[in-house]
Amino acid sequence: MSVALDHVELPVVAAATDAPRSTERRGPVTIALVGNPNAGKTSLFNRLTGLRAKTANFPGTTVEHRRAAIAIDQLSVTLIDLPGLYSLEPSTPDELVACQAISGQLAGEAPPDLVLLVLDSTNLERNLFLASQVVELHRPTVAALNFSDVAQREGLAVDVDELARWLGCPVVAVSARTGQGMDQLLAAVDATVHEQIRPRLHPELAACGSCGGCRHSARFAWAERARSASVRGDVHAHGHLTEALDRVLTHRWAGLGCFALVMAATFMVIFWAATFPMDLIDRLFATAGDLVSRWLPEGDLNSLLTHGVIGGVGGMLVFLPQICLLFFVLALLEDSGYMARAAFVMDRLMHRVGLPGKAFVPLLSAHACAIPAIMSTRVIEDRRDRLATIMVIPLMTCSARIPVYAMVTALLLPDAPLKAAALFSGAYALGIAAALAMAWLFKRTLLKGPIRPLVIELPNYRLPSLRNALLLTFDRAMAFVKTAGTTILAISLVLWLLANYPKTSPDELPPGVHARLQQLSAAGDEAGARHLLEQVSLENSFAGQIGRAVQPLFAPLGFDWKMSVGVLTSFAAREVIVSTTAILYGLGAEGADDGVDSLLDSLRGAARADGTPVFTTATGLSLLVFYVLAMQCLPTQAVTRRESGSWKWPLIQLGYMTLLAYAAALVTYQAARLLT
Template identity: 50%
Template sequence: MSTSVDPTESSRPTDHKLSQPPMTGEPGGEGEVRDRATGKVVAMLGNPNVGKTSIFNRLTNLLAKTSNFPGTTIDRRIGKVELRQGRSITLVDLPGLYSLDASSPEETVTRDFILGNPGPAPDAVLIVVDATNLQRTLFVARQALQHGCPTLIAVNMIESARKRGIEIDLTVLARKIGCPVVGISARTGEGFDRLKSQLDVLLAGPPMPVLIPCDAPDNTPCVAENALTVISDEEACGSCRVCPYADGHLWASALARESTRNGFVASDETTDRVDSFLTHTVFGPMVFAAIMLAAFSLVFYFAQFPMEMLDGGFASLSAWISQWLPEGDFQSLITDGIIGGVGGVMVFLPQICILFFMLAILEDSGYLARAVVVVDRWMRRVGLPGQAFVPLLAAHACAIPAIMSTKVIENRRDRLAAIMVIPLMTCSARLPVYSIVAAMLFPSQPLLAAVLFASAYALGMVAAFLVAFVLKMTILPGAPSPLILDLPPYRTPSLRNALRYAYERGWMFLRDAGTIILLISIAIWFLSTYPKLSDEQFAQDLASRNVVAETLDEAELENLRASADQEHAIIGRMGRFVAPVFEPLGFDWKISVGVMTSFAAREVVVSTLSILYGLGPEPEDESTLQQRLSSATDAQGNPVFTTATCVSLLVFFVLAMQCLPTQAVTKKETGSWGWAAFQFGYMTVLAYVAAWAAYNIVSSFVS
């Protein structure tokens, strides 16, 4: 065998690392990793789709914590693994990657973590490779060995290799590489006892020497005397050739040939035939559309029942607490502010969890990678990578988890472009507004109402692609990164991993967005409650409207009082203050109040308009609200919700950023409030200009 060690990989300077704050004991920092460990720290490394997550879950018994690398938005998972005689280690699951050459943020933070730059290096590295495709997945193992890390290699999917007729000689593989090698199956649990035993042995003794085969005259392996020393060609063997990048893959390919029998190539004719169909320029998009339609239909279908249960549960909780607390501001704060705020978040949790569960199933099966190939040829034309299509689809449920899912996009420029346009997709919170506007414009024409509804969806998607193209031409120049994607083998999805993934993402949604929404809900309650309108002021207000209280029944008087309270409170005064700003869009001050409150959460506008137009906080049904809004008039007796105003309102809600929790998640994923502010600013300006244009165009055609 003729192989060599590439000095461009092994001797590369290590001082060009991503800037990070010192890893002390802050949450998510290196101090947290060390503080939680009762033993040593092992870093888990490997390509995407080699089963790292499944192995991690089995070793840690699903008891793990997800946090970010310090100073970054890149996830790592930390868990505790119990070994023999009560000893334990801390296992850190690093991002899946194909190289340690630090060409992406994930590769940079992984490389720095392994080298201990900054902070201490891990005590050992557990590298996961794919038994059905050794020649591809061994490349990263070679790079880790060149850095002198004490290493254990886990050859996963050993049972899949046997089914394909691939026999791997683990003894030969271990001797050639120069470190322990264990064959395992994350699906069946085969080999995990031996894996733990080998980890225990590796960490118990002194660092093992690293063996790098080369073509020395005596055909002996190159031995590093100190496993923590980086090996270069000159140090290891004077006769090794110098060849950039290709040498690493040639080494992995040759090693796979020498350690396997009956073939080492994972792909087969059946897989190739299926791929040629699923990635076909004509049939591929058709299959993709059908699968995604089915997947998202299941999301909404299965989420309906738990969402209704949660909604009813919070309503019952609010009613029960109202019975025990005396009427007043404190009761209103608890029931309307806190419980209402938390309930508003929790009601969408089933939809989010089921969405991520379905995406995990599609990814684990191997299909999602094929879908990315299908859409990449379209998305690249407007400056978006193919990997952005799944987050854009997910945004039709909620922008928050969609933005979180952009972690699958490796290139930072591409990730930023996707994050900037995701909120333009129609989320479920916009649907009440679409329904009300469609009902007002076409009360007895359901077909036209459906066309308007679909047009709102289309407007959001077209706007997203146009904005992406503008970003490509301006502040985010350049074409998306070429799609270099390794198509994983088709597998039976793991329900265990999909459930775990859905749980983790659901918890992250509650943790990151729930707190923000709770605070916003309390703030909206305060602004809508104070200052109080006294009875004398209410009587004067009725007199100014020439309304005699005695001629009204109790319900009408209560609704008028709610409307007057809202107008007198801070939120009502803010609405009158900003009314001149929204007047060119055809909005009166009451609609302006609804728009202002909707910047906290879009769905708030319906309840706000309900109160301001005298129906109380909970109208009997949607048709009642639609009829009241359709018949509403201004001081001169002119209709408030004209055709032009309705279209303007619809366009504004399609395009505006009216979700502060989304802004918080944008800040978290981009690492900067600047990008969140830019997103809010451009979407607000776009919504305003488009709504103004829509109002004037429709007004010129409809009197």
């Protein structure tokens, strides 16, 4: 993958001879932020834009970037945060798009009026390599020397004027974290864009491309000379602490141990801290549903709003705290420089299934929720590796599966906590094993390709920025609510329709039901009568009819028609199976909340037409295996669609997971029936 940028390598032109644009122009100009990964580009972008930024895809690509409209003095500016680059010879789709955007080759995207180079003062030599290629593009350029406060603290003195001479463009020392130097930076940007000042190439740099040997080598040699001419002090001072930490954190065994500890702590924080806002959201939606159902007269509108809209949206939003916390902690870890070490220590292990080390954290995050996990696969450079990871992520046991696991284990092993715990763990293990096996399979079939060997910069450890982490969390959370929210709302409405129509009028009730209803009413059991009515209504609804129609399909798995309806209604959100079974087995929708006990009692008592119990060990195991492996989560599908850029991948995901779940449940049921 190479973009035709080589022709710009040798511009010996030193002065801006192109006809300058009108100097009166104050209209919107585009400024692109360009820099190495870890140079603090995003921090600078956040410092300049705050909450005004929007996340968008470049036209025709799945490559995401952030842009914001801001005003510098009288000038209105569109600021674009491009993906990080090490050089202008791209090797990933993100890098390709970034390179094309800088050079104005991206269809539908005008070339930037100014390139804002972001350089890390504490790692200048490496950053100057990209800088040398960028100034050769001969676009108006300003360099922001970021982390200048850190450099100062480390005893590094950067001679800004000398560096400006080497780069041929204005250089301003800034700190995105403290805001130091921002005014000077904006003034330099304003002047450069106003006068259309283009870089004056340093004579040695101009000669760089023409000398023999490795052109990269000559450029690195230039970067080294530029750095040694402009920086005084021990350039490795900042690295000493990092080196000491890395001695432990990248150690073959100690590194793995530390990583396990970091991840365990992360998950404890997520699961513990998320319970409070989750309860709050749950209560909020329950109260909202309550208010609506009290204010509106009983009827379809009432039911639509309380069960369809509020129930559906609430069911999705209740996971938002977990999603946000996961994003937040991962952002802090990434910002601190630790994530590169995690990828480093996991690389050898992950290679066994054909995935890179960077796939591990997303796979692990999927144990909280697949959605942030899929979004966090963006760190994986290779598209095939990234797709393979996305495809298997939903097999990991997310929090929404826990209610289902809890129901089945309590049903099968009510008085054996140890065995129940083992079954629970077994379900987790099955998900992990299936994910790794499928990743292995995908990498050998659909997504066949060589395993990309690890090359990763291990940046200096830094104190992570809370501000950046919060902004990123906010951004991702909004993306989730927008993507998943609309889909979930639509599907909730469809499911509500299917579960509520056609209506069952009291006259159509079979005589047996009538008699039981009258008995219950006579005994004063209003709730019981209502539950019976709900049960009969659902049986007669479209969902019930479809469930009965497809029941033969699920019969080999041991599912009765009620469980088949549950599988259908939980298509969009797997945890719905619990409330559906509650309704179908005559407990009412609130039956699931009354404590699992009453639901379990009625499930245990449920019998088939021939009098044999529905819930045998075989059925329970089969149901558990089905829910470990089945997709059953529409928001995840919507996010897969968004991240992969087409409907093809979510459809493959749905297809293979459903088949896998069906086959595995079938084998489980038949084998368990033979053995018990």
